[in-house]
Amino acid sequence: MRGSLSQSAELCIPQQKTRTLHGHRVLPDVIDHHVMVEPGSLGQASAPRSRSWANAFIALFLAYQVGMPLSYYLSDRVHDERFSWRMFSTVRLQECDVQVHELAERSGTVRERPVVVERDLQIAWIGLLKRLRPAVVEKYLRQRCERAHAQQVTLQGQCVNSNGEAMPERSFAVHCATGQWSTDGEP
Amino acid sequence: MTASERYFHGSYRAARPYLFAKVFLAMLALDTWMLMIGHAGRYGVAGFNVAHFRWLDRLEPVPSAALYVGVLVLTGLLALCIALCGLRPVALFALFLLYTFSWSMSMLDSYQHHYFLSSILLCMLFFPRVRGTDFAPPPTTAATVNERERNPHLVSGFGYNLLGVTVGVLYTYTSIAKMDAAWCAGHTIRRISSAETAFAPLVGWLVRVGLPAERFWSLLATSVIPLELCVALGYLLAVRQDTSERRWLRWACTLSWLLAMTLHFGADFMGLQIGWFSDYMILLACVFLLPGRIVELLGGLVIWPARFAAAQLADWHDDVGSAEHNLPTLGLSAAIAVVLGLVGRMLDLPGAQSACLLAAVALLGLTTWAVWRGRAAQLRTLILGTGIAVLLMWGAFARSEVRWDFYRYLGGDLKRRGQPEAALDAYLKGERYAPSGQSRRDKIEELERQLGR
Numbered sequence: 144m145r146g147s148l149s150q151s152a153e154l155c156i157p158q159q160k161t162r163t164l165h166g167h168r169v170l171p172d173v174i175d176h177h178v179m180v181e182p183g184s185l186g187q188a189s190a191p192r193s194r195s196w197a198n199a200f201i202a203l204f205l206a207y208q209v210g211m212p213l214s215y216y217l218s219d220r221v222h223d224e225r226f227s228w229r230m231f232s233t234v235r236l237q238e239c240d241v242q243v244h245e246l247a248e249r250s251g252t253v254r255e256r257p258v259v260v261e262r263d264l265q266i267a268w269i270g271l272l273k274r275l276r277p278a279v280v281e282k283y284l285r286q287r288c289e290r291a292h293a294q295q296v297t298l299q300g301q302c303v304n305s306n307g308e309a310m311p312e313r314s315f316a317v318h319c320a321t322g323q324w325s326t327d328g329e330p
Numbered sequence: 331m332t333a334s335e336r337y338f339h340g341s342y343r344a345a346r347p348y349l350f351a352k353v354f355l356a357m358l359a360l361d362t363w364m365l366m367i368g369h370a371g372r373y374g375v376a377g378f379n380v381a382h383f384r385w386l387d388r389l390e391p392v393p394s395a396a397l398y399v400g401v402l403v404l405t406g407l408l409a410l411c412i413a414l415c416g417l418r419p420v421a422l423f424a425l426f427l428l429y430t431f432s433w434s435m436s437m438l439d440s441y442q443h444h445y446f447l448s449s450i451l452l453c454m455l456f457f458p459r460v461r462g463t464d465f466a467p468p469p470t471t472a473a474t475v476n477e478r479e480r481n482p483h484l485v486s487g488f489g490y491n492l493l494g495v496t497v498g499v500l501y502t503y504t505s506i507a508k509m510d511a512a513w514c515a516g517h518t519i520r521r522i523s524s525a526e527t528a529f530a531p532l533v534g535w536l537v538r539v540g541l542p543a544e545r546f547w548s549l550l551a552t553s554v555i556p557l558e559l560c561v562a563l564g565y566l567l568a569v570r571q572d573t574s575e576r577r578w579l580r581w582a583c584t585l586s587w588l589l590a591m592t593l594h595f596g597a598d599f600m601g602l603q604i605g606w607f608s609d610y611m612i613l614l615a616c617v618f619l620l621p622g623r624i625v626e627l628l629g630g631l632v633i634w635p636a637r638f639a640a641a642q643l644a645d646w647h648d649d650v651g652s653a654e655h656n657l658p659t660l661g662l663s664a665a666i667a668v669v670l671g672l673v674g675r676m677l678d679l680p681g682a683q684s685a686c687l688l689a690a691v692a693l694l695g696l697t698t699w700a701v702w703r704g705r706a707a708q709l710r711t712l713i714l715g716t717g718i719a720v721l722l723m724w725g726a727f728a729r730s731e732v733r734w735d736f737y738r739y740l741g742g743d744l745k746r747r748g749q750p751e752a753a754l755d756a757y758l759k760g761e762r763y764a765p766s767g768q769s770r771r772d773k774i775e776e777l778e779r780q781l782g783r
Contacts, residue, residue, distance in 0.1 A: 212503045228503035233512040265375035282380045306517040
């Protein structure tokens, strides 16, 4: 019998055929189950009931780990690569130029005016705006609606791929009165 | 038991989770203190923030720099305490929550590896609790190296197996992400790194022997895809390597380790700006993919300081349970609480002192509760561990440039957004921590002139 088993773990080892591990004879069940763990470890799920809970957790955890990145590939959120393990992706390397405009009424006339983003945001947020991260773009445009009393705020982004190729222009807009959000002209 | 249960609940050498937990938690503490805090000045600026999750946006709409620093100081302290005093599920869960909150409170922290570290912490909740002496008995123990090799100390706990699979999933997806024309043509790898400079001599030689430079970059970039897939497979196999009789499986794991090292040292060589991500992945590769005997040797190195400290404190621990030592235990706890408060003040960062005071109150509260329940002696390790963690924290701040980073980034941003007075304050504070030759004296003088001082 293996020498490093704890007293509690040494219980109930049935008589079975031995097999070899790293060239040494060992009992099959010893290899898989009868190992030393201090009491109280959450991961030790030897009882059938606790093993069922553990299995449920494992299934959920793995479903999330596999499903979250997969949802990126199955969706159209090209510029939101969070949680999708896209290290050094070509999307991350796109260089985008963004322009923000708002429609606001002044002296009875509705005019379009450019927005100086640098006055509103910390530079790291400007970086995220330039990556066209949808959640950041939406929140910023909505904030402009509140602060500048505009009727509509629009962001247009023109990106260039890592090989220098120009990408199609993207546009995001918020209609301030209704709160309606649209991407590339579509709600 | 089904095949999947045998896989996820299977056993492995005790040294693996032990070594991983100790080194990973120490790295996490240093990462939070020495790297992450430097960017805290971005938080709360102009009242704008977007959290990673919408519900968090409603809970904490605009986290401040002080909140971010405070959470990170506590995260680091807790991580180091757990590393020094052993894994406890409650403490690990608290660490998981704190660390996850630190990155998820704002998209300003969009490093994917921070999300990955949260996944690791969640898996660690289900690691077995292993003591160093379990796999590396003291030298006086009669067991010889050969005996230990014949009877490797195996443990089980599905967290380790789950972590192996999670890392496999990560490598698979990172590989899939590179399966596009721009990556395979080699444009991306040249842009994200200093690869062109690093490989210049090799490229020059290849061009001379007739291989076009474009072809080289394309080959290099494309080769990363199968390499990452092989490493992913290695992690899936590694979970079984300590209990399998199959020799090829252990060879496959060792080969995967070599590939993982090539990949991550290659990333470092090419100057990719990815924080400590490569270091975490190197640690994972060493723990999961190396042969068990080598991992036990490495684990033995890690426990040496702990064994030395335990020997020095043996007398003190002998009287565990003795009520007459309640007062000294309380006194020690109070002394460390005072040190926490002082260190918090010396850190000179918003939120640091509040975090340290919170930790001090928690330590005192826990000690008082333990004395009340007659368990004071059991807390001594935690109290001493906290003391060591606080001193190491001070050392990490003092040795790193994190405070310099914090104040110079803050000053630069305030100046850019037309707040010269606040910018001047930040630059003046930063000057105390400026490394040699990096003073911002010119900017300070410019701001003073602008303010008419």
